[in-house]
Amino acid sequence: MSYLALSIALVFVLIPLFLSKTLHLGLEKDTLIATIRSIIQLFAVGYILQFIFEADSPLYILLMVMVMIGAATLNARKKGSVIKGITWKVAVTLIFIEVLTQGIILGFNITPRSAQYIIPLSGMVIGNSMVLAILFLNRFSAEIESRQDETELILSLGGTPKQAINTQLITSIKASMIPTIESQKTIGLVQLPGMMSGQIIGGADPIQAVQFQLLILFLLLTTAAVTSIMLGTLSYPSLFNQRMQMLRAR
Known part of the structure; x- marks a missing residue:
């Protein structure tokens, strides 16, 4: 153009x-x-x-990925102000999902080990993970506040913090994952995904473009599941003190 x-x-x-x-x-x-x-x-x-x-230097690639993770962390943490230490929890989650996905991709030689592939794929994974984290934290924070009395009742009856917060966790995890799952049900029917469209416009073979797009879709499914579950697992313990009492939402 x-x-x-x-x-x-x-x-x-x-x-x-x-x-x-x-x-x-x-x-x-x-x-x-x-x-x-x-x-x-x-x-x-x-x-x-x-x-x-x-x-094509590993150092520059690493720096670029770190910048993306840092920016995503700062943006996502705003939705989890009621959770103590949310910044490092989000950062650890993003780092883990990046290492997991790139480890599989590069370990099995799914794509070439070059910046041209690593950075765009990392950007998609980190960006999607950030959105998932925001969706999860937004819903989880709302669930914590709206069902605080219920949580404290379960604790008073001898329930553990995990049992007391389980419903809120499951609800929040499902709510954050549903958009990713639902969007993939109509992929190719309602819309052509961005990466696939870009490759086709750039002159790539449509079948090859489909293969790369499927890789992205599979990555995003893993990102959706791991981000929500890991962030929830890291977050809920900080809502309780050592006596297994729930800390009042600020």
Whole structure:
């Protein structure tokens, strides 16, 4: 795509600006800021990735992955303010899922061991894991607050913290995983996934594009399950003190 074609594509920004102005939605400023930031951020990342791909150095790859994990952690932790130590819990979860998925991919030589494959796949895994963490923490925090009396009742009857919080955990894990599972049920029917579409537009064989997309879908299923379950397992003990009493939600 030429820069001229990209400039013409800005018409898709003018349309929401016009509608916002006409309907007095007041979203013009936010739309412009979002557009400008996306342009700057994506071009910056593009040049950084170009440098990393050309260097193909393990150190640069590791640094890029660490930056992605750090940014994802800072974003996801906001939804878990009621959970003590949520920052390191999210970070450990993201690191674990990254090591797990890349270990399998590289260990079995599913994709080449180059920055061109490692970084995009890591970005998809970490990004999806971040979204899953946000969904889980948002629902788990709400469940904790809304069912606190029920939890304390189970504890008073001799139940363990795990038994007392089990319903909230299961509900939150399922709620965070459902969007991933449901979206995969209609994949290829309702929409063509982004990676597959990008490869086809880039001239790749459609069947090869399908194979890579299936790899992504399988990765995201693992990410959904492991992220929610691991984060829940790490999080719930901090809701109780050493006497197995529930700490009041702040």
